[in-house]
Amino acid sequence: MSLSYWVSQVFLLLLTASLCAAQGPRDLAREIFRELVEIDTTQRNGSTKAALAMANRLKAAGLPVELAGPRPEKMNIVARLKGSTNAKPVLFIAHLDVVEARPADWSSGLDPFIFTERDGYFYGRGTTDVKDEAAILVANFIRLRREGYVPRRDLILALTADEEGGPDNGVAWLLKQHRDWIEAEWCINTDAGGGLIERGQRLRYTFQTSEKASANFLLTVKNPGGHSSQPVKENAIYRLAEGLARLAKFDFPIEINETTRSFFERMSTREASPAVRADMKAVSGSQPDLAAAERLAQGSTMLNSILRTTCVATTVEAGHARNALPQSAVANVNCRVLPGVSRERVVETLTRVVADPLVGITPLGTMEGSPASPLNPTVFGMVEKLVGEMYPGLAVVPVMDPWASDSAELRRAGIPTYGAPAVFFNIDPIRAHGQDERIGVEAFYEGLEFMHRLLRTL
Numbered sequence: 513m514s515l516s517y518w519v520s521q522v523f524l525l526l527l528t529a530s531l532c533a534a535q536g537p538r539d540l541a542r543e544i545f546r547e548l549v550e551i552d553t554t555q556r557n558g559s560t561k562a563a564l565a566m567a568n569r570l571k572a573a574g575l576p577v578e579l580a581g582p583r584p585e586k587m588n589i590v591a592r593l594k595g596s597t598n599a600k601p602v603l604f605i606a607h608l609d610v611v612e613a614r615p616a617d618w619s620s621g622l623d624p625f626i627f628t629e630r631d632g633y634f635y636g637r638g639t640t641d642v643k644d645e646a647a648i649l650v651a652n653f654i655r656l657r658r659e660g661y662v663p664r665r666d667l668i669l670a671l672t673a674d675e676e677g678g679p680d681n682g683v684a685w686l687l688k689q690h691r692d693w694i695e696a697e698w699c700i701n702t703d704a705g706g707g708l709i710e711r712g713q714r715l716r717y718t719f720q721t722s723e724k725a726s727a728n729f730l731l732t733v734k735n736p737g738g739h740s741s742q743p744v745k746e747n748a749i750y751r752l753a754e755g756l757a758r759l760a761k762f763d764f765p766i767e768i769n770e771t772t773r774s775f776f777e778r779m780s781t782r783e784a785s786p787a788v789r790a791d792m793k794a795v796s797g798s799q800p801d802l803a804a805a806e807r808l809a810q811g812s813t814m815l816n817s818i819l820r821t822t823c824v825a826t827t828v829e830a831g832h833a834r835n836a837l838p839q840s841a842v843a844n845v846n847c848r849v850l851p852g853v854s855r856e857r858v859v860e861t862l863t864r865v866v867a868d869p870l871v872g873i874t875p876l877g878t879m880e881g882s883p884a885s886p887l888n889p890t891v892f893g894m895v896e897k898l899v900g901e902m903y904p905g906l907a908v909v910p911v912m913d914p915w916a917s918d919s920a921e922l923r924r925a926g927i928p929t930y931g932a933p934a935v936f937f938n939i940d941p942i943r944a945h946g947q948d949e950r951i952g953v954e955a956f957y958e959g960l961e962f963m964h965r966l967l968r969t970l
């Protein structure tokens with residue numbers, strides 16, 4: 513290669529360096545966010561294009577990056593900001609894939625895969641779930657590197673595939689194939705918990721420590737059937753319906769854990785209704801008042817879902833012809849199971865409640881529960897302090913979610929994981945997975961600052 517080639521390369525490098533220096537943290541984050549949203553990472557396309565784009569940016573900033581996955585289109589990346597000691601690292605995760613979005617379903621002028629800023633919002637698929645957080649993490653890892661910041665211990669960033677579905681969940685794959693890349697004392701998952709906005713007001717910041725597991729059970733009744741002109745009392749549909757009616761009236765027992773106790777304790781100080789406030793206080797005591805818990809559960813579907821395991825009929829299939837007695841009736845019952853409750857215990861309870869040996873109860877698929885992560889005062893304290901600095905007076909509450917995220921994989925693998933994203937999002941309504949997904953422009957930039965400060969405390 514000629515000398516002039518090298519001269520031109522050095523010139524290019526200097527030019528890039530000066531351009532980067534001129535580009536502020538907000539511009540960089542916005543540019544990364546735009547790039548991510550405009551790469552279609554629905555399951556059909558996979559995440560590799562986005563993973564490569566992020567890997568290139570991180571590598572260009574001088575960070576070591578691993579790029580790997582089970583299939584060419586399902587690559588994950590793991591980057592590392594080296595720390596000054598051998599203390600166990602802290603891991604940050606966000607997924608790269610997004611839920612399907614059809615341009616025809618979106619409002620006019622908006623395309624899910626074109627990053628659009630309008631009326632104070634960034635629009636596009638993944639703007640809340642969860643390319644905003646991925647962009648903020650990448651921008652901040654690059655920024656910390658440029659600032660010459662050396663954390664006390666390694667900070668690891670993993671951006672992964674197939675969280676929204678698909679067979680190649682990146683976190684599970686990394687745990688299995690390259691655990692050493694992501695081994696950490698604890699992990700922050702930016703795809704769970706977080707700051708909530710309602711009617712333009714910041715409501716609270718939720719710190720997620722645990723999740724319920726989802727499990728399906730088939731309730732099946734078989735019958736010889738026959739001609740519908742000759743009905744008999746023994747009917748598969750009636751028998752199944754009676755079993756389901758008993759289930760409908762049943763409530764699983766109330767169970768309170770470390771996270772829900774702390775949730776009620778903190779929520780009670782913000783609650784406007786004196787009666788609800790008193791009940792929340794009574795539930796958060798060392799001897800939780802179960803009658804008070806039951807009143808809270810009866811008064812709110814959301815509170816009910818965190819106070820007990822729930823099981824609900826979701827589909828029914830029965831009969832084979834309009835003029836025949838049904839030979840089978842099958843219902844799917846979907847349960848959301850508290851951490852620490854086994855699938856066997858759920859089957860036992862369903863069997864007791866349905867109380868009919870002719871209704872078969874079979875688990876469908878697997879139930880992948882995960883243990884709650886201990887409410888680590890160091891991690892929680894750090895997040896609480898930071899929220900307090902940026903949003904004085906805002907409540908910070910530990911939560912258990914009634915659905916599952918990638919945190920479950922890490923918790924099962926023994927890495928305590930906390931849902932603590934950077935960006936506040938609107939809950940009226942939540943647009944993730946839906947039409948015209950968007951995130952507030954200011955909320956995004958505040959999140960950028962939040963994560964920068966959080967990373968710099970480590």
Ligand SMILES: [Zn+2]
Pocket residue numbers: 607641642675703
């Ligand atoms: Zn997500």
